[in-house]
Amino acid sequence: MTVAGRDTTHMVISTVCAGRDREIDVLTERLRGTSGTDLLVVTGDPGIGKSTLLNRMVDLHRRTAGDAHTLVAQASPWQSRSPGALIRQLTQDTTGATPTNPGGLAESLLAVIPDADEQPTLIAVDDADSADEESLRALITLTREHRSRRILIVVTTARPGIRLAGWTFDELRLDGVGPDAAPEIAAQRGIVLHPVMRDELLAHTRGNPRDIVALLDEVPAGTWARSGGRLPAPRRVVDEVRAALSAPGTPARALIEALAILDANEPLSTAIELAGIDDPLRAIDDARRTTLITADGALTPAEAQPRLTTPLVRAAVLEIMGMTAVGEAHRRAAEVVADPARRLHHRVAATPTPDADLADDLAGLARTRGAEGAWAEAARLYRQAGRLTPDTLERDTRITLAVDSLLAAGDCVGAGALVPTVESLRETPLRNATLAYLAILRGRSAEAQLRLDRAWGIVNAQREPDTAALIAQRYVLHNLVRCQGSELVTWADRAMAMAVEGSAARIEAAVIRGLGLAWSGQPEAARAEYDSITERIRYGAQAQRATMGRGWLQLSLDEIDAARTNLEAAVSMAQLGGSTRISLWALAWLARVQFLTGDWDEAMRGVDAGLALARSSGIELVTPLLDWTACQIHSSRGNWDEADRHIAHSSTSIGDYEIMRIPEMIARAHRAEAAAEYAKVIRTLTPLVTMSETVPALSEPGLWPWVDILANAQVIEGRLDEADRLLHRYEARAAERGHRSAAARLKYARGRHLGATGDIHGARRTFEEGLELLDGLGLRYDQARVNFAYGQTLRRAGKRRAADTVIGTARELYLSLGATAFVERCDRELKAGGLTTSRADRDGAPRDAGELTPQEEAVTTLVARGLSNREVAAELFISPKTVQYHLTRIYAKLGLRSRAELAASRR
Known part of the structure; x- marks a missing residue:
């Protein structure tokens, strides 16, 4: 779609093109690839953006090919009977000398090309429906008789399958624009679209750009920043519907109005009863002649299920009916429809003033929907209940619950728009708990703690057990993202003790409690907890929470296949009414599974989906977890700028929760490790040593792989005693828990340590044990890491042949992952080992005295890249003194005097 106005003499003048990249690519490729004269028809409904798309194509072609190769015209109805009018417009002939027969017109057009x-x-013709027949035949003559010229004719028409002068050509059909286009169009008008309103706008207009622009211009700007608003029809549509409607009081008019009032899923019998018509078939026929309703191709009365053609028509009919008639129709509908929820909807729509009984009914249904996990619907019901509640205190409570439900649904943007309203209300425990909830989802630990403590301090658990249970459940979430296992379990037990059976607070506390048990050193109890929960909660939106929590636990316990299955299921459950918040966690942990098992492209797709969801929902809490995976993949592939972008994105978050800080630090360490900046790895991860003393989840094996990265860097930097102390502590914990992947990662670092202390036999035994532990887990990334460290250690000990074999295995694993940065390091290791080169030397001429050895060649390559002696030593797993020794020999052999000259010689 293009946001533009229409010139009176030319086609649409476009300044912005949104949502049509694919179509532009199709046209551009068709133009670039044309070898003769070709014609393409662009079709679509009125207002869909055909003219602006064509104008954008014209603009792009003029920039590359110039005006002489770009001919433009817009056909007009008043020129359709003037032979040759369109060709004269294309040739800019103002003399009237252009012939009027198709052959002569074609020749005159060729003369200006x-x-x-x-x-x-490019010949661009807009609104070809209105073109004169002779000009169209001239264009077709070009395509049939002048095949040697490279010409693409693109015409637009509102009629799909149109035949131009009796000929049929290839067609590019334009449909409505997608979700990325609407915010761009709105931004051009200074409007920020709430994600819910974006989706509502697209569904309401079916993505028609003309209607999108009209509504953005006509509806008050504040409507777009909050969720839940109902959209009208543009004034143009209202005028068209008013002209098409049958006279008031006719059966056709009554049927159309009934269809506008009722839900689309109501049976035809309900609409007939509401309309009060005696001859429904005649009413349907008359209503269809207005073109405002359709029966979807029904050929018999039994198949007829008429409906209004578009949501805009429905909105226009309601506006034309007027408030009095609409209210009365909803009141009658509440007596006619069978479904209790729909009856309630009609009662609400008909009630403009407070109604205590109706408000109570709405609040009761909202509680039920909330317990089922349908939080978005619960939020809408609570807002309606608040509007209809006469009691001030009860109204404030329901407004607060509406915001709370929006947060539970994961809509921080919509909730944030209502926060000023909640903050203006009197202080209550519920108000503080809701504002604490928002702080949690935005990653603000200190604010959440203050608000929760205040809420708990003023709540009376005897009089308000439901509110007390809700606050306790918020403490559960708070401690989940603080990675505090024991405190999480304590608050979960409190919430479950106070909450009634089946309530939302009780269910949410139960589905998180298992993670707290795992972080408290009780993995078997955690497994049993989730077995029980998933058995009890098998269906509905709440099942998504249990499934995601179980997958999270299974990932941390090395149950990789089961974790993948459950996390994939939790992601898919979003389509069944699950929570955005839960979907984000599922996407983030699923990406970790995919990273570890080597499905890196899938992991990146999940990360991209998660980051998009985080942006649209306003939930910042999970962003660093997603960025960690992206950074690790990009670092391993040598995409340094992309890795840095994800680190920067993660660090811009204002969140201070441990579940945000930990992955950000590990991501930075991975980036440094991939670049062989081991001193930076140590600076980055050392704070986790202190943090682990107060954050139990950091000390439990499985979820946060940081100890092996830090210990490995300490060994390479020569800080062997520090590495030994760190490893001893966590080796005991991994052995106690029987955690295979964590133990294997620690053996990776321990093998390094043993090799550095000269115990090559112990190192070999340790590396082999690590590989054996990984066998069968499918953790390809970890397998590659252990093999690489094993090979480096063997090479340093002079075991070149064995080192080549092991590093070759690491190389193949890294290559399968696309980890080019580590493939290059493996290649340097193999070259530095010199075994392959030595064999070649034995088969050929002796080495020239000025030729670099494989080790010297590896040092030269790294120094030329700008690495310091210490960084080169870390990369090649040799000492800085050895690097300097090699450099001295390199300078002498190559006749150079400095690192700068060495770098210049390699450019």
Whole structure:
């Protein structure tokens, strides 16, 4: 779609093109690839953006090919009977000398087109439906008789399958624009679209750009920043519907109005009863003649299920009916429809003033929907209940619950728009708990703690057990993202003791409690907890929470296949009414599973989906977890700028929760490790040593792989005693828990340590044990890491042949992952080992005295990249003194005097 206005003499003048990249690519490729004269028809409903798309194409072609290769015209109805009018417009003939027969018109058009093959010519015709027949035949003559010229003719028409002068051509059909286009169009008008309103706008207009622009211009700007607003029809549509409607009081008019009032899923019998008509078939026929309703191709009365053609028509009919008639129709509908929820909807729609009984009914249904996990619907019901509640205190409570439900649904943007309203209300425990909830989802630990403590301090658990249980459940979430296992379990037990059976607070506390048990050193109890929970909660939106929590636990316990299955299921459950918040966690942990098992492209797709969901929902809490995976993949592939972008994105969050800080630090360490900046790895991860003393989840094996990264860097930097102390502590914990992947990662670092202390036999035994532990888990990334460290250690000990074999295995694993940065390191290791080169030397001439050895060649390559002696030593797993020794020999062999000259010699 294009946001534009229409010139009176030319086609649409476009300044912005949104949501049509694919179509532009199709046209551009068709133009670039044309070898003769070709014609393409662009079709679509009125207002869909055909003219602006064509104008954008014209603009792009003019920039590359110039005006001479770009001919433009817009057909007009008043010119349709003037032979040759369109061709005269294309040739800019103002003399009237252009012939009127198709052959002569084609020749006159060819005369203004440069006869050169370097650039194709674009002929753009807008609104070809209105073109004169002779001009259309002239264009077709070009395609049939002048095949040697590189010309693409693109015409637009509102009629799909149109035949131009009796000929049929290829067609590019334009549908409505997608979700990325609407915010861009709104931004051009200074409007920020709430994600819910974006979706509502697209569904309401079916993505028609003309209607999108009209509504953005006509509806008050504040409507777009909050969720839950109902959209009207543009004034143009209202005028068209008013002209098409049958006279008031006719059966056709009554049927159309009934269809506008009722839900689309109501049976035809309900609409007939509401309309009060005696001859429904005649009413349907008369209503269909207005073109405002359709029966979807029904050929018999039994198949008829008429409906209004578009949501805009429905909105226009309601506006034309007027408030009095609409209210009365909803009141009658509440007596006619069978479904209790729909009856309630009609009662609400008909009630403009407070109604205590109706408000109570709405609040009761909202509680039920909330317990089922349908939080978005619960939020809408609570807002309606608040509007209809006469008691001030009860109204404030329901407004607060509406915001709370929006947060539970994961809509921080919509909730944030209502926060000023909640903050203006009197202080209550519920108000503080809701504002604490928002702080949690935005990652603000200190604020959440203050608000929760205040809420708990003023609540009376005897009089308000439901509110007390809700606050306790918020403490559960708070401690989940603080990675505090024991405190999480304590608050979960409190919430479950106070909450009634089946309530939302009780269910949410139960589905998180298992993670707290795992972080408290009780993995078997955690497994049993989730077995029980998933058995009890098998269906509905709440099942998504249990499934995601179980997958999270299974990932941390090395149950990789089961974790993948459950996390994939939790992601898919979003389509069944699950929570955005839960979907984000599922996407983030699923990406970790995919990373570890080597499905890196899938992991990146999940990360991209998660980051998009985080942006649209306003939930910042999970962003660093997603960025960690992206950074690790990009670092391993040598995409340094992308890795840095994800680190920067993660660090811009204002969140201070441990579940945000930990992955950000590990991501930075991975980036440094991939670049062989081991001193930076140590600076980055050392704070976790202190943090682990107060954050139990950091000390439990499985979820946060940081100890092996830090210990490995300490060994390479020569800080062997520090590495030994760190490893001893966590080796005991991994052995106690029987955690295979954590133990294997620690053996990776311990093998390094043993090799550095000269115990090559112990190192070999340790590396082999690590590989054996990983066998069968499918953790390809970890397998590659252990093999690489094993090979480096063997090479340093002079075991070159064995080192080549092991590093070759690491190389193949890294290559399968696309980890080019580590593939290059493996290649340098193999070259530095010199075994392959030595064999070649034995088969050929002796090495020249000035030729670099494989080790010297590896040092040269790294120094030329700008690495310091210490960084080169870390990369090649040799000492800085050895690097300097090699450099001295390199300078002498190559006749150089400095690192700068060495770098210049390699450019």
